[in-house]
Amino acid sequence: MSTSVTNRPSVMNDRQKPAAIATAPKPASHVERSERSEHSERDDGASGAAAMDRVGSLNVFVRSAETRSFTAAGRQMGISASAVGKAISRLETRLGVRLFHRSTRSITLTPEGAQFLKRCSRIIQEIEAAEAELALANSMPRGRLRVSLPLVGMLLMPVIGAFMKAYPEITVDLDFTDRLVDVIEEGLDVVIRTGEIGDSQLITRTLGRFTHIIVGSPEYLAERGTPVTPEDLLSHACLQHRFQSTGKLRAWPLERNGETLNLDLPNAAIVSNTESLISLAEQGLGLACVPGFTVREQLRRGTLVHVLQELPGNPGVLRALWPSGRHLSPKIRVFVDFMGQHLFPSSDARQQDGSAAELR
Secondary structure (H helix, E strand, C coil): CHHHHHHHHHHHHHHHHHHHHHHCCCCCCHHHHHHHHHHHHHHHHHHHHHHHHHHHHHHHHHHHHHHCCHHHHHHHHCCCHHHHHHHHHHHHHHHCCCCEEECCCCEEECHHHHHHHHHHHHHHHHHHHHHHHHHHHHCCCCEEEEEEECHHHHHHHHHHHHHHHHCCCEEEEEEECCCCEECCCCCCCEEEEECCCCCCCEEEEEEEEEEEEEEECHHHHHHHCCCCCHHHHHHCCEEEEECCCCCCECCCCCEECCEECCCCCCCCEEECCHHHHHHHHHCCCCEEEEEHHHHHHHHHHCCCEEECCCCCCCEEEEEEEEECCCCCCHHHHHHHHHHHHHHCCCCCCCCEEECCCEEC
């Protein structure tokens, strides 16, 4: 009896052992651990790629909203308008809202799109600022720089040439025109213009201030005499400048005791760009009224002489402008700095304010 009693627990334990072994976790093999690791890495990679795609889609959205055109946004980013449209559609699907009203000719932001743009713009600005800081710290300014200059800009070529030598990693793409330009639509980095400008979403920096002066060659003055009063110009050959945009002649800065003198000056020649005026004046064909900074070298060499120096001259401003809402990239910064320092070495006018999206 006692033997039977003592053996039963032993029999019971033996029956329980297989069950205990069966419920114990089985150690993972090396292959299983490797497979789990690969799955985890793929999940992390997919998550990272999705995050990067979200940032890219925000950039596409901001560019499209700024230019109000899928085509213009694609041109700026180097992709097709179709690719831009598809990216916007995917973004709208993910957000569950419509960001743009679309028509065959234009796109406009919906109220939801306008609200979304405010936050996205700040995000893109921060990313661009971070990238620009790294580029500024770790490398020379480089890349393509698209610049629009007025026709008078041809006279700036010595300074631009010096800039190209100083920054060989920057490829300058120059467009000389006095027409109205749309900075964002045409994908311009910098616009250089003179004259007054209106309100816009552009940032402007004053490169320098200047006045218009009357000049003539020593040979011309020796033959025709040097004018002493504004009225003396009535007997001189006056080389006139015509504005391409309006067809009007530039008014010469003639005044006495603070009052403007409206003199009907003779027209020895009429041209539509300052470079031609300077060339004619250097050839001894007459007197010309030009921005002082455009003849600084001729005055230094003595090929032109400044006459009627007591006249105050029409004041003017030369400005650099670039799109707002984006960090000032290293290539733009060094270009604007270089132009201001070398065109107006003694000027202390360095400021930023608003300007116009369409400029002369």
